[in-house]
Amino acid sequence: MLELQGIAVSPGVAIGRALVFDREGYRITRCLVAVGEDEREWGRLVDAVKQAYDKLENSRQSTTAQLGERLGNIFSAQQQILHDPHLQSELESLIRTKTYSAEYAVSEVFTKYASAFRKATSTFLSERAADIRDVERLLLEGLTGQPTATLKQLPHEAIVVSHDLTPGETAAFDREKVLGICTEAGGPGGHTAIVARGMEIPAVVGVGNFLHNIRSGDEVIVDGHLGRIIVSPDEATRDHYMQRRRFRQSIATQLEEIRDLPACTSDGVRIELMANVEFPNEALSCIARGADGVGLYRTEFLYLGHDQEPTEEEHYQAYAQVVRDMQNRPVVIRTLDLGADKMGMTMPAEPENNPFLGLRSIRLSLRNPALFRIQVRAILRAACLGDVRIMFPMITTLDELRSARFLLRSVSEDLASEGKHIQCAVQVGMMVEVPAAVLMLDRFIDEIDFVSIGTNDLTQYTLAVDRSNDSVADLYQACDPAVLRLIQRTQQIASEKKKSTSVCGEMSNNPAYALLLAGMGIRTLSLAPAAIPILKKAIRSVTIGQCEAMAWRALRLSTAREVDAFVMNQLAGLVPEIVLQA
Amino acid sequence: MRPADKLVRAAAGFQCQIELERAGQIADCRSILSLLTLGATQGSELVLRAQGPDADEAIRVIRLMFDQQFDELNVEQST
Numbered sequence: 001m002l003e004l005q006g007i008a009v010s011p012g013v014a015i016g017r018a019l020v021f022d023r024e025g026y027r028i029t030r031c032l033v034a035v036g037e038d039e040r041e042w043g044r045l046v047d048a049v050k051q052a053y054d055k056l057e058n059s060r061q062s063t064t065a066q067l068g069e070r071l072g073n074i075f076s077a078q079q080q081i082l083h084d085p086h087l088q089s090e091l092e093s094l095i096r097t098k099t100y101s102a103e104y105a106v107s108e109v110f111t112k113y114a115s116a117f118r119k120a121t122s123t124f125l126s127e128r129a130a131d132i133r134d135v136e137r138l139l140l141e142g143l144t145g146q147p148t149a150t151l152k153q154l155p156h157e158a159i160v161v162s163h164d165l166t167p168g169e170t171a172a173f174d175r176e177k178v179l180g181i182c183t184e185a186g187g188p189g190g191h192t193a194i195v196a197r198g199m200e201i202p203a204v205v206g207v208g209n210f211l212h213n214i215r216s217g218d219e220v221i222v223d224g225h226l227g228r229i230i231v232s233p234d235e236a237t238r239d240h241y242m243q244r245r246r247f248r249q250s251i252a253t254q255l256e257e258i259r260d261l262p263a264c265t266s267d268g269v270r271i272e273l274m275a276n277v278e279f280p281n282e283a284l285s286c287i288a289r290g291a292d293g294v295g296l297y298r299t300e301f302l303y304l305g306h307d308q309e310p311t312e313e314e315h316y317q318a319y320a321q322v323v324r325d326m327q328n329r330p331v332v333i334r335t336l337d338l339g340a341d342k343m344g345m346t347m348p349a350e351p352e353n354n355p356f357l358g359l360r361s362i363r364l365s366l367r368n369p370a371l372f373r374i375q376v377r378a379i380l381r382a383a384c385l386g387d388v389r390i391m392f393p394m395i396t397t398l399d400e401l402r403s404a405r406f407l408l409r410s411v412s413e414d415l416a417s418e419g420k421h422i423q424c425a426v427q428v429g430m431m432v433e434v435p436a437a438v439l440m441l442d443r444f445i446d447e448i449d450f451v452s453i454g455t456n457d458l459t460q461y462t463l464a465v466d467r468s469n470d471s472v473a474d475l476y477q478a479c480d481p482a483v484l485r486l487i488q489r490t491q492q493i494a495s496e497k498k499k500s501t502s503v504c505g506e507m508s509n510n511p512a513y514a515l516l517l518a519g520m521g522i523r524t525l526s527l528a529p530a531a532i533p534i535l536k537k538a539i540r541s542v543t544i545g546q547c548e549a550m551a552w553r554a555l556r557l558s559t560a561r562e563v564d565a566f567v568m569n570q571l572a573g574l575v576p577e578i579v580l581q582a
Numbered sequence: 583m584r585p586a587d588k589l590v591r592a593a594a595g596f597q598c599q600i601e602l603e604r605a606g607q608i609a610d611c612r613s614i615l616s617l618l619t620l621g622a623t624q625g626s627e628l629v630l631r632a633q634g635p636d637a638d639e640a641i642r643v644i645r646l647m648f649d650q651q652f653d654e655l656n657v658e659q660s661t
Contacts, residue, residue: 080614
């Protein structure tokens with residue numbers, strides 16, 4: 001059993017067989033051939049060996065000619081590996097007596113040698129593992145005829161394991177087949193994270209190098225709550241996760257019964273449960289989960305994985321679909337919240353030392369008004385179809401808010417002068433994600449209709465911690481008392497002016513934190529659609545007084561750990577049926 | 583890697599079975615993987631054994647290769 005820690009980017013737990021895509025994208029599945037086919041398999045392998053040998057001979061000669069004999073001889077050693085009698089007899093035995101496919105036999109034998117070499121104490125030897133992998137790759141390319149099998153056509157249900165996934169690969173995912181995702185690279189804001197969340201596929205990214213320890217066919221558990229990957233779990237671990245799965249299934253029926261009931265505390269206080277969505281087609285799953293609306297429509301998917309800027313029409317269609325599907329429920333559309341590095345098309349991004357403190361989000365939009373206007377035009381046009389609200393991300397200064405509003409007004413005048421029918425009374429909100437915005441909120445509040453607290457970024461900016469950095473990730477705690485105080489202050493200032501405050505970070509996904517937020521006076525929570533039913537159950541099981549008592553105590557604690565232990569304990573006492581007892 | 587490569591090529595020229603032993607582990611000199619798996623580095627103590635019709639000649643040639651440090655062992659190890 002091998003346990004690895006990464007960054008949890010999409011909640012849920014998946015248990016299944018790994019399908020490993022390496023950097024070049026080929027995959028090897030465990031595969032046996034019919035008895036009697038072994039002669040044909042062996043023949044395929046012999047051909048592949050000959051082909052690989054010739055390729056190496058070409059490389060050896062051309063490298064020797066250009067760079068000298070010493071470097072050319074690297075290939076000569078690889079040829080030796082290819083013709084190694086021990087290797088050959090092991091391959092032959094797997095194919096002939098165990099009916100392995102040629103590919104599977106190659107993958108099995110080479111992995112064994114590569115791993116033995118990697119473990120060697122001598123660096124000279126451990127580096128030879130790369131030579132072995134090179135030879136393996138050549139053989140497999142010869143056997144499969146082409147180096148890639150795409151994610152578009154997975155042969156069976158699997159957990160996709162890869163160094164990283166390109167936007168094109170993630171966009172082509174088959175939701176029916178991809179049970180879970182784990183990647184060596186990637187961070188919380190990357191496209192893999194975004195797509196996985198949108199498709200509700202449990203995902204862990206940023207695991208670091210581990211592909212050499214896993215092969216297609218290995219059993220894997222992806223724990224998208226804790227950011228954990230378990231390869232070849234032992235029985236106790238598998239049982240633990242299976243028990244959790246059964247537990248979730250057992251409460252699913254109870255949750256189904258309350259789907260169409262409002263999220264009210266038992267003493268009648270209504271909490272609005274809105275959904276965070278990434279893609280237009282998620283609106284229907286929001287309705288199915290009993291969401292009161294869309295509290296955060298992220299629009300980044302429009303910009304990811306495309307060579308060109310999205311057109312106004314593409315924006316409009318994406319928004320219109322959600323607004324129509326939500327049938328007059330409110331839809332809060334957040335304008336572009338990407339870093340310049342993610343937008344490869346028209347803006348040549350200067351490399352930044354601190355992207356999180358750099359040109360991103362509203363700053364990037366304001367710097368590129370032509371682009372920003374296209375998005376705002378589409379939002380205003382979609383607003384004719386239902387209850388659409390616009391929200392600006394990462395507002396730090398009043399000037400930014402005013403510039404954004406100015407552009408909004410100017411776009412709406414343009415549309416009016418073109419004779420386009422537009423909705424004039426679109427509500428405008430700002431995201432509170434930067435401590436400066438909380439400190440100055442009393443000056444912002446008269447110029448906006450609502451605020452939404454993005455706890456992910458607020459936590460990062462308050463505690464000065466990059467949660468994708470392993471060395472400091474444990475500091476990243478949304479329940480840190482400093483973050484709670486900022487949330488409390490935001491809620492107080494907004495409610496004095498009768499403006500609504502919602503919380504749309506991942507914090508809302510956790511029922512214990514959600515009840516805490518309700519106790520602090522928050523009446524709108526926006527969360528992953530999949531997390532809505534269980535939170536509704538929690539809210540319907542408590543009184544607002546119980547939440548307030550919980551908040552009163554929690555706000556008097558001094559460390560994140562104390563707060564976390566306290567609220568989890570409270571949840572177990574108040575709503576025991578949704579907490580799995582260890 | 584290069585010495586192992588040369589050793590395999592040399593061993594292939596003989597009919598006899600040639601083995602290298604290091605700390606109880608035995609490698610077949612015809613198999614580069616088996617040689618590499620020995621994990622022998624410069625200074626490792628090795629026992630050379632050969633069995634077959636041309637065994638004496640094989641021992642002589644391979645000993646010589648080791649004595650001459652495979653021509654450029656030092657260069658090789660630094661690459």
